[in-house]
Amino acid sequence: MPCGQPDSGAAAARYVLGVDVGSTVVKCHVYDRAAAVRGSSHRKVESLYPRPGWVELDPEVLWSQFIGVIKEAVQAAGLHMRQIAGLGISTQRGTFITWHKYTGKPFHNFISWQDLRSAELVNSWNNSLLLKVIHVTFTVLHFLTGNDRFLAPSFLTFSTHQASMKLSWVFKNIHEAEEAARKNNCCFGTVDTWLLYRLTKGSVYATDYSNASSTGIFEPFTKCWNPTLCNLLSIPVSIYPPVRDTSFNFGSTDSEIFGVPIPIMAVVADQQSAMFGECCFHPGDVKLTMGTGGFWNVNTGEHLFAARGSLYPLIGWKIGEEVVYLTEGSISDVGTAIQWALDIELFTSVDETAEMAQSTADSQGVCFIPGFQVSGDDPYLCASFMGLKPSTNRNHLVRAILESVAFRNKLLYDIIVRKVHIPLRTVRADGGVSNNSFVMQMTSDLINKKIEKPANTEMSSLGAAFLAGLASGFWTDKKQLKKLRQVEAVFEPQKDSEEYRPAMDAWLQAMKHSPHR
Numbered sequence: 001m002p003c004g005q006p007d008s009g010a011a012a013a014r015y016v017l018g019v020d021v022g023s024t025v026v027k028c029h030v031y032d033r034a035a036a037v038r039g040s041s042h043r044k045v046e047s048l049y050p051r052p053g054w055v056e057l058d059p060e061v062l063w064s065q066f067i068g069v070i071k072e073a074v075q076a077a078g079l080h081m082r083q084i085a086g087l088g089i090s091t092q093r094g095t096f097i098t099w100h101k102y103t104g105k106p107f108h109n110f111i112s113w114q115d116l117r118s119a120e121l122v123n124s125w126n127n128s129l130l131l132k133v134i135h136v137t138f139t140v141l142h143f144l145t146g147n148d149r150f151l152a153p154s155f156l157t158f159s160t161h162q163a164s165m166k167l168s169w170v171f172k173n174i175h176e177a178e179e180a181a182r183k184n185n186c187c188f189g190t191v192d193t194w195l196l197y198r199l200t201k202g203s204v205y206a207t208d209y210s211n212a213s214s215t216g217i218f219e220p221f222t223k224c225w226n227p228t229l230c231n232l233l234s235i236p237v238s239i240y241p242p243v244r245d246t247s248f249n250f251g252s253t254d255s256e257i258f259g260v261p262i263p264i265m266a267v268v269a270d271q272q273s274a275m276f277g278e279c280c281f282h283p284g285d286v287k288l289t290m291g292t293g294g295f296w297n298v299n300t301g302e303h304l305f306a307a308r309g310s311l312y313p314l315i316g317w318k319i320g321e322e323v324v325y326l327t328e329g330s331i332s333d334v335g336t337a338i339q340w341a342l343d344i345e346l347f348t349s350v351d352e353t354a355e356m357a358q359s360t361a362d363s364q365g366v367c368f369i370p371g372f373q374v375s376g377d378d379p380y381l382c383a384s385f386m387g388l389k390p391s392t393n394r395n396h397l398v399r400a401i402l403e404s405v406a407f408r409n410k411l412l413y414d415i416i417v418r419k420v421h422i423p424l425r426t427v428r429a430d431g432g433v434s435n436n437s438f439v440m441q442m443t444s445d446l447i448n449k450k451i452e453k454p455a456n457t458e459m460s461s462l463g464a465a466f467l468a469g470l471a472s473g474f475w476t477d478k479k480q481l482k483k484l485r486q487v488e489a490v491f492e493p494q495k496d497s498e499e500y501r502p503a504m505d506a507w508l509q510a511m512k513h514s515p516h517r
Contacts, residue, residue, distance in 0.1 A: 018463070329412045
C-alpha cells in the first residue's frame with residue numbers, strides 16, 4: 001500500500017509521477033500501472049548568460065517551473081494529487097548551487113554543467129605534473145593489486161562539465177560562501193538535493209549515489225565523497241549532503257505545496273534514469289541517448305571500467321544491497337546542431353531531416369565539425385562546415401550534420417568495445433534524435449549491431465517513475481518493469497561499415513584541421 005496518504009486517498013493512489021529536469025526542458029509525466037502516460041506537461045528551462053562562457057539558472061524560476069509542470073500534468077490527467085502514489089525526480093547532472101544552512105539563502109545562481117568559468121583551471125590541472133604523478137602512482141597500484149578502488153584515480157581527468165573545479169572557483173571568488181563553509185554553515189547541492197530541500201521545507205538534505213558519482217568529487221568504488229580531491233582543490237568536505245539509495249523514501253513534500261503530502265520515492269541523475277527506464281538491468285546492456293548531447297552507457301555490473309579522456313565510471317543506481325556500475329562516454333552537439341539548422345531554416349521541421357539526408361547519395365564531401373556545445377575534451381573547438389562547394393545544397397548540409405552524429409557514435413562504440421571487457425548486448429536508443437531514422441540506421445550499419453527504439457523516448461522521466469514505483473510498492477520488481485517495455489522500431493545493419501569508410505576518413509581529416517576559438 002503506498003504510504004503517506006489518508007485511507008481514502010491511499011486506495012485510489014494508482015499513479016506515479018516522473019519529473020525530468022533537463023538542460024532545455026522541465027517535463028512531468030503521469031504514469032499508470034501499465035506505464036502508459038496519462039497526462040504530461042513541460043516548460044522550457046531559461047538559462048542565463050551573465051558573462052561570456054558563463055551559464056546559470058535562476059533557482060526561483062527553476063522552482064516555479066518544477067512545481068508548475070507537476071500541477072499541470074496531474075490536472076491534464078484529470079486527477080487529484082491524492083491519487084499520486086509517489087514522485088520520482090530525474091535531474092541534469094553537474095549543475096549545482098550552494099546555500100546557507102540556516103537561512104536557506106543561495107550564495108549564487110545554479111552554475112550549469114555547460115558553464116565554462118573553470119576552463120583555464122581545468123586545463124592547468126590536466127596539464128599539471130601533480131596529476132601525472134597521481135596517474136602513474138594509481139596505475140601501478142591498480143596493476144599490482146587488481147583492486148578497482150585504484151582505477152578511478154588512475155584515470156582522473158578534470159572536465160568543465162563536472163562540479164569539482166567550478167566549486168573550487170566558488171570558494172575562491174564568493175566570499176560569503178567561503179566564510180559560511182569555514183563555519184560549517186554551507187550546503188552544496190546538485191539540482192536534486194536543492195529540490196528535495198525545497199519540497200520538504202528544509203527538513204531533507206540528501207542526494208543519491210547516481211547524482212553524487214556524476215559530480216567528479218565522489219569516489220564510485222569506495223562510495224564516498226573524495227577527501228583527497230577536496231584537499232587538492234581546497235573544498236571543505238563538510239559541505240556535502242548525505243548520500244542515499246536511488247530508489248528510497250526520501251520523505252514527503254510539504255502539504256502546503258500541493259495540498260496533500262506526496263511521497264518522494266526516488267531521485268536519480270538523468271542518464272542513469274534513462275538507463276533504468278530502458279530496463280538495461282544486466283551487465284553488457286547498452287543505452288544510447290541522443291538529445292542535446294549524446295551519451296553511451298554500458299551496464300558493467302559490479303565492475304568499474306574507464307578509458308582516459310573518453311570513458312568514465314559512474315554509479316548507475318543503488319537499491320538496497322545492489323550497486324550497479326556504468327561506464328559512460330559522451331559526444332556533444334547532437335540535438336544542438338539539428339536545432340541550429342532548424343533555427344537558420346535549413347528545413348522547416350526536424351521530421352524532414354532523415355528524408356533530406358536520404359535524398360542524396362552522399363554529402364558531396366561536405367563535413368560538419370561539431371563545436372556549439374562545449375566538449376570536455378576540447379572546450380575551444382569551433383563548429384564549422386568544411387568542403388563547401390558552389391554545388392552544395394541544403395540536403396548536403398543536413399546530411400553532413402547527421403553523418404557527424406553517426407561517425408561519433410562509431411568512434412565511441414569502438415572505444416567501448418576495446419576497453420569494456422564484457423560482451424555487449426542489444427543497444428537501446430532514446431532521446432529526441434533517436435526519432436531520426438537516418439542517424440539510427442547509419443549508426444546500426446557502422447557498429448554492425450541491432451538498435452532498438454522504444455515507443456516512449458522520454459526515458460529519464462520513465463526511469464524516475466520506475467524507481468519511485470519500486471520504492472512505493474506500485475510495481476513489485478524489475479521483472480514486472482521489463483514486461484512493460486514497448487519497442488517501436490528495430491534497426492538492423494543493412495550495409496557493410498566499410499562502405500562508409502571514405503566519408504568517415506574525410507570527416508576525421510576535417511576534424512584534425514578544424515578551427516578553434
